[in-house]
Amino acid sequence: MSATRSAPDRVGDLVVSGIGVVTPWSDTPADAAVATGRPSEPGDWFDHRERLGRRGYKYLPTATQYFLAAARSALADAGETRPDSDLADEQRRGAMVGTNSAAVALHESMDRTVMAEGADALSPATAPYFSINLFGSRLATEHLFRAFNLTLTSPRVAGLEALETGTRSLAAGRASWLLAGSTEEALPAGHPGAAASERGAVALVMEPAARVLERGAAGYGRCRARSFFLPPEVAAAPRGADRARERIDSALTALGLRPGDAHQVIAVLDDSPVSAAVAAAVGPRAKRVPAGSGALEPLLQIAGALSDLSGPVVVVTAAREGNLAVALLTPADAV
Amino acid sequence: MDDVLITGMGVISHLGKGVDAFWKGLSAARSTPTTAADPFARMSLPLMYEVPAEDVPAGPERHGDLVLGRGSRLAVEAARQAVADAALEGVAPDRIAVVIGTGMGDSGLHEDWRSGTGPEGGHWSPTFSVASAVGSLFGAEGANSSVSNACAASGFGLSMAADLIRTGEADVVIAGGAEAYSRVALACFNRLGAIDPVRCRPFDLHRQGTLFGEGAGMVILESASHARARSAPQVYAKLSGTGWSCDAFHTTAPEPTGAQISRAMREALAEAGAGGDRVGCVIPHGTGTQLNDTVESQVLNEVLDGGRDAQAPVYSLKALLGHTGGAAAALAVVAAAQILHRKTVPPNIAPDEQDPACTIRLPLDEAPLEGEFVLVNAYAFGGNNVSLVLEEASA
Numbered sequence: 001m002s003a004t005r006s007a008p009d010r011v012g013d014l015v016v017s018g019i020g021v022v023t024p025w026s027d028t029p030a031d032a033a034v035a036t037g038r039p040s041e042p043g044d045w046f047d048h049r050e051r052l053g054r055r056g057y058k059y060l061p062t063a064t065q066y067f068l069a070a071a072r073s074a075l076a077d078a079g080e081t082r083p084d085s086d087l088a089d090e091q092r093r094g095a096m097v098g099t100n101s102a103a104v105a106l107h108e109s110m111d112r113t114v115m116a117e118g119a120d121a122l123s124p125a126t127a128p129y130f131s132i133n134l135f136g137s138r139l140a141t142e143h144l145f146r147a148f149n150l151t152l153t154s155p156r157v158a159g160l161e162a163l164e165t166g167t168r169s170l171a172a173g174r175a176s177w178l179l180a181g182s183t184e185e186a187l188p189a190g191h192p193g194a195a196a197s198e199r200g201a202v203a204l205v206m207e208p209a210a211r212v213l214e215r216g217a218a219g220y221g222r223c224r225a226r227s228f229f230l231p232p233e234v235a236a237a238p239r240g241a242d243r244a245r246e247r248i249d250s251a252l253t254a255l256g257l258r259p260g261d262a263h264q265v266i267a268v269l270d271d272s273p274v275s276a277a278v279a280a281a282v283g284p285r286a287k288r289v290p291a292g293s294g295a296l297e298p299l300l301q302i303a304g305a306l307s308d309l310s311g312p313v314v315v316v317t318a319a320r321e322g323n324l325a326v327a328l329l330t331p332a333d334a335v
Numbered sequence: 336m337d338d339v340l341i342t343g344m345g346v347i348s349h350l351g352k353g354v355d356a357f358w359k360g361l362s363a364a365r366s367t368p369t370t371a372a373d374p375f376a377r378m379s380l381p382l383m384y385e386v387p388a389e390d391v392p393a394g395p396e397r398h399g400d401l402v403l404g405r406g407s408r409l410a411v412e413a414a415r416q417a418v419a420d421a422a423l424e425g426v427a428p429d430r431i432a433v434v435i436g437t438g439m440g441d442s443g444l445h446e447d448w449r450s451g452t453g454p455e456g457g458h459w460s461p462t463f464s465v466a467s468a469v470g471s472l473f474g475a476e477g478a479n480s481s482v483s484n485a486c487a488a489s490g491f492g493l494s495m496a497a498d499l500i501r502t503g504e505a506d507v508v509i510a511g512g513a514e515a516y517s518r519v520a521l522a523c524f525n526r527l528g529a530i531d532p533v534r535c536r537p538f539d540l541h542r543q544g545t546l547f548g549e550g551a552g553m554v555i556l557e558s559a560s561h562a563r564a565r566s567a568p569q570v571y572a573k574l575s576g577t578g579w580s581c582d583a584f585h586t587t588a589p590e591p592t593g594a595q596i597s598r599a600m601r602e603a604l605a606e607a608g609a610g611g612d613r614v615g616c617v618i619p620h621g622t623g624t625q626l627n628d629t630v631e632s633q634v635l636n637e638v639l640d641g642g643r644d645a646q647a648p649v650y651s652l653k654a655l656l657g658h659t660g661g662a663a664a665a666l667a668v669v670a671a672a673q674i675l676h677r678k679t680v681p682p683n684i685a686p687d688e689q690d691p692a693c694t695i696r697l698p699l700d701e702a703p704l705e706g707e708f709v710l711v712n713a714y715a716f717g718g719n720n721v722s723l724v725l726e727e728a729s730a
Contacts, residue, residue, distance in 0.1 A: 090583070091598070100461050107442060110519050111449050119378035119522035128587050128716060130523040131438060131485040132463075137717030140583045146595060149581045149719055150491055153440065153463035153483040161480055165495060172498050174579055193459025228429070229470045229479035232399045247429065247476070270459075272400070293459040320400055320458065321467035323479055 015219030018078025018205035020070035033304025059125035063102035066201035067183035074203040094147035094175035097136035098158030147175035156319035158295035164225035184294035193293035202299035227325035236273040241280035263312035272320035343421025343555030345413035349384040361681040384548035384657030404444030410513035413551035421555040432477030432505040435466040436488030436512040438661035490664030490713035490721035494577040511553035512665035537621035539686040548657025552665035573728035576607030582718025593634035607724035611639035615706025632693040664713035671709040
């Protein structure tokens with residue numbers, strides 16, 4: 001019996017080589033990250049026949065469609081050609097998606113059908129999608145990701161966790177190539193948090209810098225993430241901001257930011273005590289972006305920053321529940 | 336690289352609350368599904384292996400702003416047991432992580448809101464805040480992850496937890512899975528014709544699907560050096576190998592050759608340094624669905640390189656607990672660690688008639704464990720596969 005994992009790649013060697021963004025207001029990463037001027041009622045904005053193809057997509061939940069479209073854009077953007085029917089290669093390709101609210105509207109609709117008419121009235125085509133991991137699984141089938149295809153669901157930080165866990169999995173030798181991102185669908189009207197609903201998807205291709213260089217490309221930059229937890233009662237205590245600062249600084253040091261390095265900060269925060277502690281910790285110079293009811297906004301900010309990266313950028317986000325994550329973006333030519 | 340040890344355990348399931356009740360239930364090898372206690376469950380087969388009403392934790396119902404549903408309460412109860420068992424007092428909060436697998440999270444809370452039997456919060460209430468609840472209640476400030484790959488969720492979660500220890504990002508991880516009754520999930524399985532009307536009957540010729548179960552299993556994963564330094568009260572087992580793969584084949588059906596589940600098993604066994612002849616027990620995914628049980632049986636024979644008589648005994652846990660979804664792998668790991676710690680394989684529930692296509696050994700009597708490894712498999716919709724190998728270990 002022999003081990004099937006190859007030698008681990010160094011995480012530091014990974015660069016983002018492709019970006020795909022799908023939102024109701026723009027599919028251009030820089031424009032999609034602009035927090036103002038977004039339509040409040042996005043309406044019927046995504047045509048799956050036009051974006052994905054005329055057959056085979058009609059019964060997929062919308063968040064699945066968004067993520068497939070974003071992934072296609074990211075793969076095309078990466079400009080990588082991969083061998084056909086190469087099992088060894090397929091087994092080195094991993095995917096991670098972070099989502100919080102992709103299934104909520106579907107669950108609500110299914111549940112109301114069950115209560116009113118019974119389970120027999122459910123659509124057999126959509127019934128499997130009670131399971132939230134299927135929102136990202138069509139991607140694996142279509143693009144033959146056989147290393148892994150994981151779905152992370154931690155409040156608000158799930159997208160950053162997809163980047164973090166994905167790169168850690170590459171470092172552990174589970175794969176050597178990663179597509180990671182986030183997808184969300186709006187909450188049902190009247191649902192708590194519906195006013196801050198998110199719709200759309202972001203996908204990033206991450207691969208060893210050497211391989212990107214071989215293709216004559218440079219990539220957008222490096223993206224390293226770290227998540228942790230700040231219990232809400234700790235955040236609300238008098239030293240809450242100090243504790244948040246200690247943890248954020250420690251995480252950034254672990255990610256490679258040196259003391260004194262100039263960097264921009266983008267903070268995706270809500271109105272909770274945890275976010276208040278983080279806001280105080282990062283200070284008034286941070287660019288504040290309102291968080292939505294999901295895990296998409298932090299990824300939109302990362303995609304936007306990567307698309308025009310001239311120096312280090314830190315993206316930090318936090319959830320009322322205590323989940324907190326930071327990402328450090330550095331230009332591809334930086335150490 | 337530091338070894339990853341199991342130094343504490345907690346469990347709640349159809350068999351009751353606590354590791355002793357769990358092992359007693361495994362030894363007794365008897366269980367019966369009941370009708371879900373939900374007047375709004377309009378479906379032909381509302382059957383479940385529920386946690387007994389007297390064992391369901393009444394609280395906490397909320398912690399600060401966070402409202403805890405039944406999934407979170409089950410997780411907190413199992414975590415409470417595990418933390419106490421491992422005697423974690425004094426460990427620095429930022430060195431303790433939480434990773435929990437759950438397929439439905441606190442969906443039941445939202446379902447209660449819809450049927451008008453529960454409270455409704457004023458702000459966004461994420462469905463998957465089970466790990467957050469555990470992190471808050473135990474003051475764990477390390478990584479805090481919720482992974483939701485359906486019926487393999489906690490298998491991936493335990494692997495992720497082991498990775499956190501191996502990379503030095505955590506010394507201790509409260510890791511496991513939790514799954515509670517969900518009307519939507521049970522209704523969808525009814526609609527898919529995937530519910531067995533009798534009981535959960537893995538590897539039985541007459542099986543007709545699966546039956547869900549509720550429960551939570553939590554282990555304390557700890558680096559060997561950390562456990563040694565603080566003189567951890569006990570070591571139940573070592574998590575010595577993990578393997579992941581994805582079929583990339585079909586939304587719900589397993590890939591019929593089993594190529595990718597074979598790869599996950601082989602990878603986990605290789606990482607553990609376990610030859611097939613040293614595996615003393617297998618806790619399979621074994622759900623009772625037609626193709627899964629047949630394919631997994633065939634692959635087990637190939638990977639463990641033995642025929643029905645020579646192969647390691649298979650312990651069919653889901654026949655007793657039902658299919659506990661995202662918690663299934665964690666509950667299997669608790670069972671595996673107990674099997675290694677007690678050096679005993681519990682008896683299987685007797686199938687009415689074992690499927691001749693499932694050429695595996697399902698002993699009906701309790702037997703001594705022969706071999707120092709236990710293999711655990713977990714598979715999910717979307718073709719997500721994970722195998723874990725536990726190894727005997729002591730303090």
